[in-house]
Amino acid sequence: MKKNWWKILAVVLLVFTVVAGMLSEVPRLAILNETIRNLYFHVPMWFGMILILLVSVVYSIKYLRNPTIKNDVIAYEAAKVGILFGVLGIVTGMEWAKFTWGEYWSNDPKQNASAIGLLIYFAYLVLRSSFNEQQQRARISAVYNIFAFAALIPLLFILPRLTDSLHPGNGGNPGFNSYDLDSRLRMVFYPAVLGWTLLGIWIVNVKSRLELIRQRLYETV
Amino acid sequence: MLFKEVLYLIQKDLVLEWRQKYAFNGMILYVSSTVFVCYLSFGLRSNVLTVPVWNAVLWIILLFTSVNAIAKSFMQENRGRLLYFYSIVSPQGVILAKIVYNALLMLILALICFVFYAFVLGNPVQDVPMFLLTIFLGAIGFSTSLTMISGIASKAANSSTLMAVLSFPVIVPMLLMLIKMSKNALDGLDRSTSLDELLTLLAINMIVITVSYILFPYLWRS
Numbered sequence: 253m254k255k256n257w258w259k260i261l262a263v264v265l266l267v268f269t270v271v272a273g274m275l276s277e278v279p280r281l282a283i284l285n286e287t288i289r290n291l292y293f294h295v296p297m298w299f300g301m302i303l304i305l306l307v308s309v310v311y312s313i314k315y316l317r318n319p320t321i322k323n324d325v326i327a328y329e330a331a332k333v334g335i336l337f338g339v340l341g342i343v344t345g346m347e348w349a350k351f352t353w354g355e356y357w358s359n360d361p362k363q364n365a366s367a368i369g370l371l372i373y374f375a376y377l378v379l380r381s382s383f384n385e386q387q388q389r390a391r392i393s394a395v396y397n398i399f400a401f402a403a404l405i406p407l408l409f410i411l412p413r414l415t416d417s418l419h420p421g422n423g424g425n426p427g428f429n430s431y432d433l434d435s436r437l438r439m440v441f442y443p444a445v446l447g448w449t450l451l452g453i454w455i456v457n458v459k460s461r462l463e464l465i466r467q468r469l470y471e472t473v
Numbered sequence: 474m475l476f477k478e479v480l481y482l483i484q485k486d487l488v489l490e491w492r493q494k495y496a497f498n499g500m501i502l503y504v505s506s507t508v509f510v511c512y513l514s515f516g517l518r519s520n521v522l523t524v525p526v527w528n529a530v531l532w533i534i535l536l537f538t539s540v541n542a543i544a545k546s547f548m549q550e551n552r553g554r555l556l557y558f559y560s561i562v563s564p565q566g567v568i569l570a571k572i573v574y575n576a577l578l579m580l581i582l583a584l585i586c587f588v589f590y591a592f593v594l595g596n597p598v599q600d601v602p603m604f605l606l607t608i609f610l611g612a613i614g615f616s617t618s619l620t621m622i623s624g625i626a627s628k629a630a631n632s633s634t635l636m637a638v639l640s641f642p643v644i645v646p647m648l649l650m651l652i653k654m655s656k657n658a659l660d661g662l663d664r665s666t667s668l669d670e671l672l673t674l675l676a677i678n679m680i681v682i683t684v685s686y687i688l689f690p691y692l693w694r695s
Contacts, residue, residue, distance in 0.1 A: 316691050371642040378638055382629040392628050395688045396639065399621060402684045403643045406677050 259454055265447030272440045290348045292440050296448040297341030298366075302408075304452045305334040305373075309401045312394035321467060322460075324390035327397060328380065329460040331373055333452050338370050362419045365407045372400045475569075478562050482570030483577075490578075497578070500542045504586045507534050512593045524597050524659055531590055532611075532652055535583055536644070539615040542582060543575050544636045546620060547627035559693070568620065568689040572682065575616035583612040599661030607655045607667075610674050614647045617678055621685040624692050650674050 273292040308330035315323035345363065346356045357363060379396055383389035490497055511530055515522045558567060587608055591598070598604045619640055626636040654670045 316688075365646075368642050368645050375638045375642055379625070379629065379635060382631055382635060384630075388628065391691060391694075392625055395692050396625050398688060399625075399684055400643060402680050403618070403646065403677075406673065406680070407646045 262450035265443045269444040287351050292444040294344040296445040299445045300449045300452045301337035312397040315394045325463045326460045330456045478566035479570045486574040543619040564690040564693040572620045576613045579612035579616045600658045603658035611651045617681045
């Protein structure tokens with residue numbers, strides 16, 4: 253029970269996010285209208301993705317320093333969950349864009365950057381599947397994971413700020429912070445970010461434990 | 474010590490290239506036939522080739538040339554020679570030497586490509602020195618990131634497909650900056666407008682070189 257408090261916290265936060273996100277008062281803004289509630293679902297996906305990919309990179313670095321199966325499995329599972337969050341982020345974002353910008357895909361630099369970011373991690377999966385030997389696969393995919401993350405940082409954080417974007421906070425558009433992320437939105441937004449990220453970590457935790465048990469089973473058979 | 478090692482390794486690559494030549498000649502032929510194919514495809518309706526298209530096609534040709542040229546850098550070494558290097562030089566020396574050598578190779582190829590392309594398809598560039606600087610940065614940028622990728626891909630079974638899959642997403646940010654910079658040079662805009670892109674490109678290059686320098690020893694060990 254003591255070790256599981258964060259799982260209960262994740263469930264409580266997510267229930268709160270869904271209930272309060274759908275029912276609470278939100279600012280009435282032109283164009284956005286009720287779609288502003290997507291803030292609780294779309295934006296936390298990106299926060300979650302970055303954090304979980306960071307976990308993956310950290311475990312890849314750990315693997316290079318100390319090659320154990322555990323480090324490799326966690327890095328791999330975290331990358332997969334990061335991809336899941338990225339796909340959900342793109343889907344929720346496209347839905348939102350359809351209602352506010354008029355198109356599912358409007359060639360926005362952040363949309364393009366996130367699509368390329370996903371391609372990088374799909375390439376990671378392809379790279380992993382092209383090795384037969386476990387140790388070699390683990391080491392070389394760890395190297396690529398770190399390399400790709402270093403390439404992803406300029407893509408996600410630097411390039412969109414240099415170009416015009418429809419997203420808030422870029423290319424002269426004011427960020428949400430400056431005018432409309434008022435206290436009512438914050439009340440739900442921060443718990444939402446924490447809740448979704450904890451859920452992601454929980455998935456990584458369960459999946460990597462399962463994978464480790466499966467590998468131990470194969471060894472003894 | 475490292476510096477001397479790098480110099481020796483570059484010299485070795487140059488000598489090897491000079492003796493074999495087929496790789497370099499092959500790449501020149503690759504560039505010129507690609508440019509010629511573009512010319513023939515556009516030649517029927519020459520008004521289609523607007524300035525942005527001219528720019529995009531040039532960079533796509535350069536991208537594919539560099540992927541093909543650099544993919545060889547680790548695959549052509551046979552097992553015995555790699556083992557020999559392993560016993561006498563440091564991995565950092567190997568990666569730095571390969572990066573410098575590939576940068577030289579790409580510079581020559583990119584210049585030839587640009588001259589031939591401008592000769593065949595017309596030259597709408599208004600600020601030629603700036604455009605050459607962009608090509609220079611592009612050649613160096615491509616060679617830094619692709620050298621590491623080719624090292625990774627050469628370890629895998631299906632390396633030529635993997636090379637393309639791994640490198641394209643990594644190289645896209647660089648390519649976007651380059652296309653924007655070269656578009657500025659094409660339109661003859663004031664040079665200060667490209668400063669942002671120039672600095673970002675240099676920063677990306679620095680990140681990539683540092684990461685390759687740190688990570689290559691782990692790759693090399695297998």
